[in-house]
Amino acid sequence: MKVVLSWLKEFVDIDLNLEELARTLTMAGLEVEEIQLVGLPMPPAERHEFHYSGLTWEPDKIVVARIDEVMPHPNADRLVLCRLHDGQQEHIVLTGAPNLFEYKGKGPLPQPLKVAYAKEGARIYDGHQPGQVLTTLKRAKIRGVESYSMVCSEKELGISEEHEGIIILDPDAPTGMPLVEYMGDAVLDVSILPSMARCASILGVAREVAALTGKPLRLPRATLPATGESILGKASIQITEPEYNPRFVLGLIRNVRIQPSPYRVQLRLRLAGMRPINNIVDATNYVMLEIGEPLHAFDYQALVRRAQGNPPTIITRRARPGETLTTLDGVERKLDDFTVLVCDTAGALSIAGVMGGAETEVTEQTTDVLLEGASWNFINIRKTVAAQKLNSEAAYRFSRGVHPALAPEGVKLGLERMALWSGGEIAADLIDAYPVPHKDPQVDLTAAEIRRALGIPLSLDEAENLLSRLGFTCQIEGDVLHVQTPPHRLDIGEGLVGKADLIEEIARLYGFDRIPARRLADPLPSLQEDPNLAPTDKVRDALVRLGLQEVITYRMTTPEREHRLYLDDAPERNAPYLTLANPISLDRSVMRRSLLASVMEIAERNTRLRERLALFEIGPVFLPVEGQPRPDEDWRVALVLTGTRQPPAWDRKEATPMDFYDFKGILEGLLEALHIPDVTFRAAQTSTFHPGKCAEALSGDRVLGVFGELHPKVKEHFDFGPAPVLAGDFSLKALLESMPVAYEVGAVPAFPPVLEDLAVVVDESIPAARVEEVLRQGGGKLLTAVRLFDIYRGEQIGAGKKSLAYRLTYQALDRTLTDKDATSIRQRIIRRLEQELGAKIRG
Amino acid sequence: MDELQELERIRQEGLERLAEANDAASLEAWRVAYLGRNAPVMQVFSRLGQAPRELRPQIGQSANAVKQALEAAYQEKLEAVRRAALEEELTRQKLDVTLPGRRPFLGRYHIETQTMREILRIFTSMGFQVYSSPDIETDEYNFTYLNIPPHHPARDMWDTFYLTTPGLLLRTHTSPGQIHAMRQFAPEPVRVVLPGMCYRYEQAGARKDIQFTQVELLAVGYDITFADLKGTLQDFADRIFGERLRTRLRPSYFPFTEPSAEMDVECVICHGKGCSVCKGSGWLEIMGCGMVHPVVLQHGGYDPAKFTGFAAGMGPGRIAMLRHAIQDIRSLYENDVRFLEQF
Numbered sequence A: 001m002k003v004v005l006s007w008l009k010e011f012v013d014i015d016l017n018l019e020e021l022a023r024t025l026t027m028a029g030l031e032v033e034e035i036q037l038v039g040l041p042m043p044p045a046e047r048h049e050f051h052y053s054g055l056t057w058e059p060d061k062i063v064v065a066r067i068d069e070v071m072p073h074p075n076a077d078r079l080v081l082c083r084l085h086d087g088q089q090e091h092i093v094l095t096g097a098p099n100l101f102e103y104k105g106k107g108p109l110p111q112p113l114k115v116a117y118a119k120e121g122a123r124i125y126d127g128h129q130p131g132q133v134l135t136t137l138k139r140a141k142i143r144g145v146e147s148y149s150m151v152c153s154e155k156e157l158g159i160s161e162e163h164e165g166i167i168i169l170d171p172d173a174p175t176g177m178p179l180v181e182y183m184g185d186a187v188l189d190v191s192i193l194p195s196m197a198r199c200a201s202i203l204g205v206a207r208e209v210a211a212l213t214g215k216p217l218r219l220p221r222a223t224l225p226a227t228g229e230s231i232l233g234k235a236s237i238q239i240t241e242p243e244y245n246p247r248f249v250l251g252l253i254r255n256v257r258i259q260p261s262p263y264r265v266q267l268r269l270r271l272a273g274m275r276p277i278n279n280i281v282d283a284t285n286y287v288m289l290e291i292g293e294p295l296h297a298f299d300y301q302a303l304v305r306r307a308q309g310n311p312p313t314i315i316t317r318r319a320r321p322g323e324t325l326t327t328l329d330g331v332e333r334k335l336d337d338f339t340v341l342v343c344d345t346a347g348a349l350s351i352a353g354v355m356g357g358a359e360t361e362v363t364e365q366t367t368d369v370l371l372e373g374a375s376w377n378f379i380n381i382r383k384t385v386a387a388q389k390l391n392s393e394a395a396y397r398f399s400r401g402v403h404p405a406l407a408p409e410g411v412k413l414g415l416e417r418m419a420l421w422s423g424g425e426i427a428a429d430l431i432d433a434y435p436v437p438h439k440d441p442q443v444d445l446t447a448a449e450i451r452r453a454l455g456i457p458l459s460l461d462e463a464e465n466l467l468s469r470l471g472f473t474c475q476i477e478g479d480v481l482h483v484q485t486p487p488h489r490l491d492i493g494e495g496l497v498g499k500a501d502l503i504e505e506i507a508r509l510y511g512f513d514r515i516p517a518r519r520l521a522d523p524l525p526s527l528q529e530d531p532n533l534a535p536t537d538k539v540r541d542a543l544v545r546l547g548l549q550e551v552i553t554y555r556m557t558t559p560e561r562e563h564r565l566y567l568d569d570a571p572e573r574n575a576p577y578l579t580l581a582n583p584i585s586l587d588r589s590v591m592r593r594s595l596l597a598s599v600m601e602i603a604e605r606n607t608r609l610r611e612r613l614a615l616f617e618i619g620p621v622f623l624p625v626e627g628q629p630r631p632d633e634d635w636r637v638a639l640v641l642t643g644t645r646q647p648p649a650w651d652r653k654e655a656t657p658m659d660f661y662d663f664k665g666i667l668e669g670l671l672e673a674l675h676i677p678d679v680t681f682r683a684a685q686t687s688t689f690h691p692g693k694c695a696e697a698l699s700g701d702r703v704l705g706v707f708g709e710l711h712p713k714v715k716e717h718f719d720f721g722p723a724p725v726l727a728g729d730f731s732l733k734a735l736l737e738s739m740p741v742a743y744e745v746g747a748v749p750a751f752p753p754v755l756e757d758l759a760v761v762v763d764e765s766i767p768a769a770r771v772e773e774v775l776r777q778g779g780g781k782l783l784t785a786v787r788l789f790d791i792y793r794g795e796q797i798g799a800g801k802k803s804l805a806y807r808l809t810y811q812a813l814d815r816t817l818t819d820k821d822a823t824s825i826r827q828r829i830i831r832r833l834e835q836e837l838g839a840k841i842r843g
Numbered sequence B: 001m002d003e004l005q006e007l008e009r010i011r012q013e014g015l016e017r018l019a020e021a022n023d024a025a026s027l028e029a030w031r032v033a034y035l036g037r038n039a040p041v042m043q044v045f046s047r048l049g050q051a052p053r054e055l056r057p058q059i060g061q062s063a064n065a066v067k068q069a070l071e072a073a074y075q076e077k078l079e080a081v082r083r084a085a086l087e088e089e090l091t092r093q094k095l096d097v098t099l100p101g102r103r104p105f106l107g108r109y110h111i112e113t114q115t116m117r118e119i120l121r122i123f124t125s126m127g128f129q130v131y132s133s134p135d136i137e138t139d140e141y142n143f144t145y146l147n148i149p150p151h152h153p154a155r156d157m158w159d160t161f162y163l164t165t166p167g168l169l170l171r172t173h174t175s176p177g178q179i180h181a182m183r184q185f186a187p188e189p190v191r192v193v194l195p196g197m198c199y200r201y202e203q204a205g206a207r208k209d210i211q212f213t214q215v216e217l218l219a220v221g222y223d224i225t226f227a228d229l230k231g232t233l234q235d236f237a238d239r240i241f242g243e244r245l246r247t248r249l250r251p252s253y254f255p256f257t258e259p260s261a262e263m264d265v266e267c268v269i270c271h272g273k274g275c276s277v278c279k280g281s282g283w284l285e286i287m288g289c290g291m292v293h294p295v296v297l298q299h300g301g302y303d304p305a306k307f308t309g310f311a312a313g314m315g316p317g318r319i320a321m322l323r324h325a326i327q328d329i330r331s332l333y334e335n336d337v338r339f340l341e342q343f
């Protein structure tokens, strides 16, 4: 909300400079986002905390001047020459402002025009360039006439974007006065919190300033300076559903003359961000900005015509099924059953609190104005604004709540302004329908309750003082403070909520900075820690120790993006997704089902940037479950590995690409770091991996996940280089469930081991794991380590065979093994290999 | 007496020859020649029987002395030669120490994990325990139970992704976890820190993304006041920014807390002097906080007349951005290795 400084000062005296004022407001919850200078200088400060924009008008260079005569230009139709007095001397000033043309060649003006005059050397904005470009006025010849100064438009003075004509000031502007003195101003752009909707007006902000600085608040006096006959009998009100329309007030003004508002009114409206229309509409907007009550002006005679010459009846009701209304913006709108309408006997006139209808709006021909001030159910207005995608300054306020007490105040102030600016006669009395008067909450508060929330021992007297400054009526009775909410606030609740609301106001005014800091003294609660947190961190730690880079990816994707991870006819492509009802972009329309797909995308994106990539992520996937309202959030661990095993370097020319076993090695390292027992691997088939280069990892019977080299057909879906892409997708749950809480370790042997090499020739079809299993069975407890160090295939051992060379470690904990012991273990092993696998021992 | 002269000759000759031997091979040849089985001095020993009996002790002693002298000279020379050889070898092995080393692969945590861990470590050390809750939430948990009823103006504060399943949405903040935690532990006090991924339906830009992590604090107990909130957050700010930066609490609004505040910390870049990061204000907004609203306590299963609490929420991504001068928050989830490898 744009707060015009001069306007604010009408309601409260302000000693603070702009910087101090902005800080005071910000620290009270009215955050100032920007300060626009409209002529005023920057406040002196060591350092400006706030952002300033706008233009400072030099007092000696930009002044109020008087145009006494507008003369034609000898050589140009589109230019005129003004005979102008700046308070010191007369000048001839050249301008092309179209709003002076009507005075051209009329001789000396009976009523001179007051204008904003910039002298030679003045710094103003260039009116002919887009945006705000500073320029200094210099002497020049334009079409043979000397020019060194100018009469300014609003754009040139940094007031608005308006550059159609020059500013024509109100007639009472004193010639020669520095313009900054006459109308220099500043606009504070204040962001209004939802809880402070009462501050969406100049008066609302003034009330806060008064409370914060201790200065008295000057309330606008809302009288009804009626000069005409009573409104009673000239209109009536019928509220059908008071819960949607608690109050409706009407006033009448007759014989108005529609014309532009005084310049200072137009200026304020512009500075506040609204467009001046005419004196009647401007009066409604002016009052809305001033006290926060939106008003609506009807053409009274149009209403009378619609009622066939009878006094109109204003009816408020909800829209009927299929009902439509053409609003002021020319749009025909379909209405919902929650839309509240202001109607007359002939039909709908406006969408209550949001926008008026075209037929009864104020026009150039309007003479009599029926003025509406009402209050509406804010939730209803919000629904309407959302459904109609229609917002307005009125709807902004009504959808946040406007106190019903403001309705008659607004109407009175509106009528008064209309009379002042349009010369009409205000009809005596108002019609005020208020079927269910609003009850402002009364809340009881004790010092103990304040201390319990804020931790400060505040006396009831102090609390009373703070709340009174905000307009609350307080009364202390024993140890209870009775607090009556003033009739402009809707944010104070009843009971417990009301207490919290008041305590917040006390704290805000007392100052958060004055409340001391304390370390938590309350006893520590029981164990509440997420049990998965520490083990998940172990998994993450292990992967980082193994040299992988962690990534964190977007959890929204598209099915198409994920399907790249599968063969074309894979069943995974039919899996259901958790779908966004309102995706923000086409490439993020569902919640992911595959963490590996997310990590694969990252690998793909980085593949040309590094010779070796080793990435992982730990995160959830989202699986819809039939008959279950919430989806399963299944946490996965995904790894992708691709590129060279060792990057080439000055001493290493060859670059071997990583393969299946590089991946498996990392996985083995992970499982070892996590102390996962009974780990086995078995060949597997999936829709992602190479059928011959894919395996499942298990702990006992529990499958931990699947890994392998991408199927060449799947790899084609991505933009990868020639190196194989290795990947794995593991269940975090399975890993965590397999991790032992505690595990036993062996003693460090005190006796030397016996090392022995054994080359075993077996059929190609027998997996290495099987050979090792038999080796261990044969070796028993004394065989403590088995390491495969060579695999040989060749004519020497025959086709279809392979030779696996193992280094075996024999070790007893209680003695040094003899040659005899070693021989006997070796023979047991060999016998077993021969029996179980038909193996032969080489060499 | 010939033998004694012979021994003296042997000694002299041996020492002369030894002086000429300057490498391992010639030394070994010398050793064989002068100390080996057939060396002249050894031959003197073997001829000892032939010498006159009365001269034998003298010859024997002399022979021993010559042998020991030669052995000692040999050992000394051997040491010298070895030392010289080693020195030469070491000189020969001199490396260009400026050549690049062979690096093992350095695994790294994502910067958000690093920041999150640091935040959680600070809060867990203050007695807050990590509590997790799901990304997919119901309207009730994300809004209604947090004192944001349907159509309430406060709903404008959160642009929300909804799912096609009615009533489900992507949580817009970690605050639903407050309700989950309270409902699990009420009427016992609760002191938890809630980390998690959150989502906002808004155009992504350099300062905000559609997805971001949040960490939230919740303490509910018998004697928890605004003063405790201030103390806890001040301690946190001191520890996360590593130096004594000023902080301030500014009144704000959240439907689930009252009073509500925004915590600003003195700009970590310019220390309050004003710079582009803090847009000249000298302050950076780092978290929202406040006393838990009585309605939220009730929804959590607590009697607001007996219990009070505070809550606070912040974004590790934003804190990481401030501490590392990250220009675009979207870098976090784009995962370009050139970005990730800097942390």
Ligand SMILES: [Zn+2]
Pocket (backbone or CB within 6 Å): B267, B268, B269, B270, B271, B272, B273, B274, B275, B276, B277, B278, B279, B280, B282, B283
């Ligand atoms: Zn700064």
